Amino acid sequence: MKILTYKKSGVDIKKLDTFKEKLKMIFRGSYSEEVIRGLGGFGGLFRFPQRKYRKPVLVSSSDGVGTKLKI
Numbered sequence: 001m002k003i004l005t006y007k008k009s010g011v012d013i014k015k016l017d018t019f020k021e022k023l024k025m026i027f028r029g030s031y032s033e034e035v036i037r038g039l040g041g042f043g044g045l046f047r048f049p050q051r052k053y054r055k056p057v058l059v060s061s062s063d064g065v066g067t068k069l070k071i
Contacts, residue, residue, distance in 0.1 A: 033047075043059055043060055043062065044059075045057055045058070045060075046059075
C-alpha cells in the first residue's frame with residue numbers, strides 16, 4: 001500500500017505557512033477595533049453592535065486541507 005502525504009497530494013505545508021504569514025501582514029492593515037482576534041488556525045472572531053444581543057460575536061471558520069482527503 002502506498003503511503004499518502006499532503007506533499008504527494010499537492011499540498012506543500014511549508015509554502016502554505018509562508019503564504020499565510022504574508023497574508024497576515026497584509027490583512028493586519030484592515031483590522032478595526034471590532035476584530036477580537038486576527039487570522040488564526042481555522043477561524044476569526046469579530047465583535048458587532050449590541051443592539052439586539054448581549055456581547056455578540058461573529059465567528060468565521062474554514063476547514064483545513066485534511067478534512068476532505070478521505071471520506
